[in-house]
Amino acid sequence: MSQPTQSSKSATPYALPDPLLDLLTQYLQEQVTPTIEIDPTQLAYRWVGGHNGHLAPLAVNLFLSLDDLQGIEKQKAKLVQNTRQFLKGYPANHVLMSGTRGAGKSSLIRALLHTYHSEGLRIIEIARDDLQVLDKIRAAINELPADCKCRYIVYCDDLAFNGQDESYRALKSVLDGSLDSEQDKLLVYATSNRRRLLPQMMKDNLDIYNGQTDEVNPYETIDETVSLSDRFGLSLTFHPMDQQTYLQIVQHYLILEQQKILANTDTMIEVGSDEGSLPNPIRTDALRWASERGGRSGRVAYQFSRYWSGKTQLAIEDSKR
CATH class of the missing domain: 3.40.50.300 (P-loop containing nucleotide triphosphate hydrolases)
Structure with missing residues (x-):
């Protein structure tokens, strides 16, 4: 019976089973963070x-x-x-x-x-x-x-x-x-x-x-x-804001929303042009909106401005039908 040669011994496979090798590869990939490249032109x-x-x-x-x-x-x-x-x-x-x-x-x-x-x-x-x-x-x-x-x-x-x-x-x-x-x-x-x-x-x-x-x-x-x-x-x-500041922010965002609407239509809704001149119906709605959301903030003011502008514009379009 012939003895195995040196070359045949070195060719004997000692590799891990494929499923275990896949798990090991996946684990190593999860532990290594890819190279990070930053492009200065990207904002x-x-x-x-x-x-x-x-x-x-x-x-x-x-x-x-x-x-x-x-x-x-x-x-x-x-x-x-x-x-x-x-x-x-x-x-x-x-x-x-x-x-x-x-x-x-x-x-x-x-x-x-x-x-x-x-x-x-x-x-x-x-x-x-x-x-x-x-x-x-x-x-x-x-x-x-x-x-x-x-x-x-x-x-x-x-x-x-x-x-x-x-x-x-x-x-x-x-x-x-x-x-x-x-x-x-x-x-x-x-x-x-x-x-x-x-x-x-x-x-x-x-x-x-x-x-x-x-x-x-x-x-x-x-x-x-x-x-x-x-x-x-x-x-x-x-800190939480007072009522006057909240209403001023509401008016500011309403004016911005109206400017966007005016750029696309010929409709202009009066929201007051001077600080503190917010019409009473809008003022009442804005305060109720804040009360229902548990407080006054810039975010609540912005959300109200989008709600009121969208609702009002839709009502105007519906009335023209």
Whole structure:
């Protein structure tokens, strides 16, 4: 009986079964983030697909200007100043905008892009659950040509974490903590309905006061819950608006809607041209609209203007039949 040759021994297959090999390949692909490429001519991107996702270009609608956002003049002025410093290459801060819902926090980001995209402002939108790829996005921005004049705001909407969520640590590192966290082409602008991004529990304080905690240094737990929001150099708080401000915003948006309608038809509906001159029927409807939605805000005012303009225009067309 002949002995197997050396060549036949080396040809003996030791490969993994195909199903197991497929699973291994899939696992490795899920662990590796694809190379991120950024085109400076693209105004905005959104990260999609989770950990192994990609930057998807956004077709942005630049219809909203800073002048359209009323009732938040102080917050707007501070945000504009910080953004202008950033675009000029001067020192600027990461920004946390927190407070009441519908006050215009997210709209300010779109309005900034409308106003400053010609000066090099670019936006990258990223969800809270995808913050682990933030460092790779930062690296891709750093690899842009030295003569690239674009500046990137990484925008995270509705930012908040629970006590078991560890993804906030990636954000902490980018904001202030890693060796290369200081850079001149990237800032993080985040919005949240919660001023403290990590929850603070009453039981934590009670455990400290009553000596029931197992921690040797229990106050460090409290420090950890506030450390993330403290790393945003600029914190802007948005408060509920009063009735007069709400009605002024309603009138402003109604005028804008009427201008759009007039551009396509010869119909003009009187909504008052002077500030505070909103006709009583519209005023009453606007206040009822806000009451039914639990409060006054810029978002509620905008939604009412679209409702009232559309309803009124449709009624006019129906009456002509």
